[in-house]
Amino acid sequence: MSLRADLAIIADHVAGGSRVLDVGCGDGALMAALRDSKQADARGLELDPRNVAAAVGRGLSVIQGDADVDLAGYPDASFDYAILSQTLQTCRAPDAVLGQLLRIGRHAFVSFPNFAHWRVRASLLWGGRMPVTRLLPEHWYDTPNIHHLTVDDFRAHLKERGVAVEGAWFLSGDKKTTSAAANFLAEHAIFLLRGTNQG
Amino acid sequence: MSADDQRFGLQRHVILPGPLPLDGGGRLAPVEIAYETYGTLAPDGGNAVLICHALTMDQHVAGANPRTGKPGWWTQMVGPGRPVDTDRFFVVCANVLGSCMGSSGPATVDPATGAPFGMSFPVITIRDMVRGQAMLLDYLGIGRLKAVIGGSMGGMQALSWPATFPDRVEAVVVIASAARHSAQNIAFHEVGRQAVMADPNWRGGEYYGHSTPAAGLAVARMAAHITYLSEAGLTEKFGRKLQAREAKTFGFDADFQVESYLRYQGIAFVDRFDANSYLYITRAMDYFDLAEEHGGLLANAFRQTKARFALISFDTDWLYPTRESRAIVQALNAAGAPVSFVELSSPYGHDAFLLDSPEMNRVVAGFMGTGL
Numbered sequence: 001m002s003l004r005a006d007l008a009i010i011a012d013h014v015a016g017g018s019r020v021l022d023v024g025c026g027d028g029a030l031m032a033a034l035r036d037s038k039q040a041d042a043r044g045l046e047l048d049p050r051n052v053a054a055a056v057g058r059g060l061s062v063i064q065g066d067a068d069v070d071l072a073g074y075p076d077a078s079f080d081y082a083i084l085s086q087t088l089q090t091c092r093a094p095d096a097v098l099g100q101l102l103r104i105g106r107h108a109f110v111s112f113p114n115f116a117h118w119r120v121r122a123s124l125l126w127g128g129r130m131p132v133t134r135l136l137p138e139h140w141y142d143t144p145n146i147h148h149l150t151v152d153d154f155r156a157h158l159k160e161r162g163v164a165v166e167g168a169w170f171l172s173g174d175k176k177t178t179s180a181a182a183n184f185l186a187e188h189a190i191f192l193l194r195g196t197n198q199g
Numbered sequence: 200m201s202a203d204d205q206r207f208g209l210q211r212h213v214i215l216p217g218p219l220p221l222d223g224g225g226r227l228a229p230v231e232i233a234y235e236t237y238g239t240l241a242p243d244g245g246n247a248v249l250i251c252h253a254l255t256m257d258q259h260v261a262g263a264n265p266r267t268g269k270p271g272w273w274t275q276m277v278g279p280g281r282p283v284d285t286d287r288f289f290v291v292c293a294n295v296l297g298s299c300m301g302s303s304g305p306a307t308v309d310p311a312t313g314a315p316f317g318m319s320f321p322v323i324t325i326r327d328m329v330r331g332q333a334m335l336l337d338y339l340g341i342g343r344l345k346a347v348i349g350g351s352m353g354g355m356q357a358l359s360w361p362a363t364f365p366d367r368v369e370a371v372v373v374i375a376s377a378a379r380h381s382a383q384n385i386a387f388h389e390v391g392r393q394a395v396m397a398d399p400n401w402r403g404g405e406y407y408g409h410s411t412p413a414a415g416l417a418v419a420r421m422a423a424h425i426t427y428l429s430e431a432g433l434t435e436k437f438g439r440k441l442q443a444r445e446a447k448t449f450g451f452d453a454d455f456q457v458e459s460y461l462r463y464q465g466i467a468f469v470d471r472f473d474a475n476s477y478l479y480i481t482r483a484m485d486y487f488d489l490a491e492e493h494g495g496l497l498a499n500a501f502r503q504t505k506a507r508f509a510l511i512s513f514d515t516d517w518l519y520p521t522r523e524s525r526a527i528v529q530a531l532n533a534a535g536a537p538v539s540f541v542e543l544s545s546p547y548g549h550d551a552f553l554l555d556s557p558e559m560n561r562v563v564a565g566f567m568g569t570g571l
Contacts, residue, residue: 043537052541053558057565061507061537063528073529 003033005174006085006111006190013109013167013192014038018080021045021104023067023097024087028055035060043079045070068092071100077197079104085111085190089145095157102196107166111190114170116150116183135187151183154191167192206339207236209262212301215334219296222324222486229310232335233301234258234293237277238285240341247341248283249332250292251349251356253553254423254480255472257300260292261285267471275555282564288345293335295328295356297480299473302331306407306473317475318404325352325487329359333367343367346567350374350552351519352480355487358500358527362489365503372563374511375552377523378497378530379488384518387426388481391419395474404475416474417465424464429515429548433457490530497530507537509566511552511559514542518549539566 003011007030014020016038022031025044028051034040044062046052055062063070067084068091082105084097089112091097101108113135114120123131130140138144149157151170158165170177170186177185206213210233217228235258240247250260250273257264261271261278277283277290294302297320305320336344347368349357354376360368377384398415400406425433437457441447444454453459493499508531512524521542531538543558545551552559 041537043532049541049543049558052539053561053565056509056539056541056562059565059568061539063532063538063540064542065525065540070525073525073532075533078532078535 003029005171006169006188007033009169009171009190010083010085010109010111011037014040014081016040019043019078020081020083021074021079022083022085023071023101024084024090025051025055025060025062027051028058028060028062030083030085031055031060031062032058067097067100071097071104074100074104076103077106077195079106081105081107081109082195083109085109086113088112089147089149091147094147094149098157098161102163102193104195106195106198108193108195109190110154110193111188112149112154113145114151114183114186114189115148116152117172117187118184119187121184133187151186151189154189158191158193164194165191166194207240209235210265211235213335213338215338217334219327219331219334221321221327223322223327225321227296227303227321227323227327227331229303230296230331230334231301231303231307232293232296232331234291234335235260235262236339237261237290238288240289240339244341245343246287246289246345247336247339247343248288248290248345249336249347249360250277250283250290251328251332251347251353252292252295253349253351253353254484255468255477256353257298258292258294261290272553275560276563282560282567282569283346283348284567284569287569288567289341291336291339291341293332295352295480296331297323297328297476297483299476304473305404305475305479315407317407320475320479322482322486323479324483325355325359326363326492328483329356329363332356332360333364336367344369346370346372348372348374348563349376351376351549352484354519355484355489358489359487361504361506361508362493362500365505368504368506370566371506371508372511372566373508373524373527374559375513375516375519375549377519378490378500378527380485381523385485387422388485390422392478392481394418394422395478398474401474404478406474411469412474413469416469416472416477417462419474419477420468420472421461421465424461426518427549429517429546431515432546432548435546436460497526498533501531501534501536504536508539509562510538510540511562512540512542513545513548513551515545515547516549516551 020042022044031042052064082101120131169190170182171188215230217230218226294300309316347360354373395415398412401412440456442459490497512521528540
């Protein structure tokens with residue numbers, strides 16, 4: 001089974017034998033890949049009980065819980081990597097969740113759909129409707145994405161917080177695109193951040 | 200294991216010499232244990248699974264109860280092809296100490312006096328029950344458990360296992376349970392105990408050979424039974440429906456269906472359970488506080504073990520609500536133990552763990568590696 005493009009990039013850049021927390025791990029596809037190809041000790045947090053059951057069925061350790069609430073219980077720097085893929089924009093308090101991620105992981109991967117991608121812009125500019133795209137397939141009323149953000153929004157937020165960026169990858173479709181034009185050309189951004197506790 | 204080994208099979212009973220040192224001081228000797236086994240123990244003894252039962256349950260987890268003829272109490276979970284697959288695992292279920300289904304308890308005859316122990320039976324704890332189970336495993340030739348699994352009070356034993364014997368268990372499943380009894384839990388149990396002790400037939404526990412405190416025990420069961428169900432479940436099942444009558448009688452018969460149901464539950468219970476055992480086991484549950492046994496920090500209970508854990512709670516269980524499971528999960532995380540947790544949705548309250556739940560079965564099967 002092949003991983004989604006953003007997950008494949010994350011999997012490629014996790015050091016072997018790491019302790020990994022996947023926040024919003026879905027059915028555990030990334031965790032299973034990290035366990036099988038990187039011998040990672042992977043743990044997951046997932047909101048949907050059906051996904052939890054599926055992940056546990058793969059022999060993974062997954063806790064049903066809410067990133068907005070349940071990250072507080074994890075000790076500082078208890079993981080080498082804390083991963084938040086495609087989940088930041090669904091959080092009630094994404095800034096607080098990011099803070100927890102940086103506290104728990106010595107490094108953090110954050111990936112999100114870029115709301116400033118040209119197709120999103122065009123849809124809003126010419127159609128006058130909330131964009132429905134490949135990565136943002138839901139309508140305004142049923143989308144779980146309640147805090148849309150752009151690549152530049154995230155960069156500005158990291159700068160404001162003084163968070164060190166250790167890597168960044170940008171995807172258009174499944175292809176990588178440049179950092180310079182990312183805010184316009186990237187459908188999807190993946191950042192590797194330095195945690196606040198290196199302990 | 201040889202097929203004619205008398206240690207294995209249904210309706211087994213053993214008297215172990217002991218002594219079993221008890222948390223409350225003193226020792227129990229001999230130690231009687233009634234138990235059942237299912238499946239075949241692997242030559243290396245490595246496929247053993249211990250099932251721990253709840254307050255009023257018994258060792259007949261997957262085999263018919265010889266007294267009632269009813270099937271085992273967890274046949275949808277334990278059996279051939281079930282999540283705890285007896286074609287793969289050697290499953291042991293033992294009646295807990297203090298109970299009345301064949302293991303040492305207040306109804307057991309005290310060898311020192313030749314009369315039933317009654318209230319001179321020592322107060323036992325969840326950890327004493329677990330130590331008793333370990334003695335049974337020694338007798339059966341089982342060093343290390345593939346898994347220990349339990350719901351409700353069985354979950355307390357399952358939690359106590361890796362804390363007491365960190366190297367003897369590889370995986371732990373805790374369903375609809377808690378790491379300690381809350382004030383509300385203790386309060387409900389105290390109502391039950393007082394109902395038993397207020398019954399004139401109780402006679403300080405020395406009723407064996409006389410009329411039993413059936414009325415008190417029935418009331419205790421009625422109060423407890425309410426805590427096993429959800430309000431929504433009771434409303435859906437009974438509402439305010441009247442029992443076999445058109446109108447209220449303006450008296451104190453069981454006018455409402457829910458009254459009739461509870462009375463039946465109470466009466467049915469006294470036929471199968473000893474009142475003193477009810478006192479002893481509820482006491483063991485009230486005394487249970489796994490954190491207290493480990494310096495006040497629950498995470499400390501799990502620091503020595505390499506076991507992996509799965510916890511399941513039910514959203515309508517108000518006896519051992521989800522937050523109790525979450526507290527355990529947090530402690531396990533703090534101790535670095537591999538843990539899975541899921542809250543399942545069910546209208547049936549605490550009792551949901553005993554009912555057929557495809558979601559619960561899927562999670563346990565996945566965790567046990569018997570899924571798909």
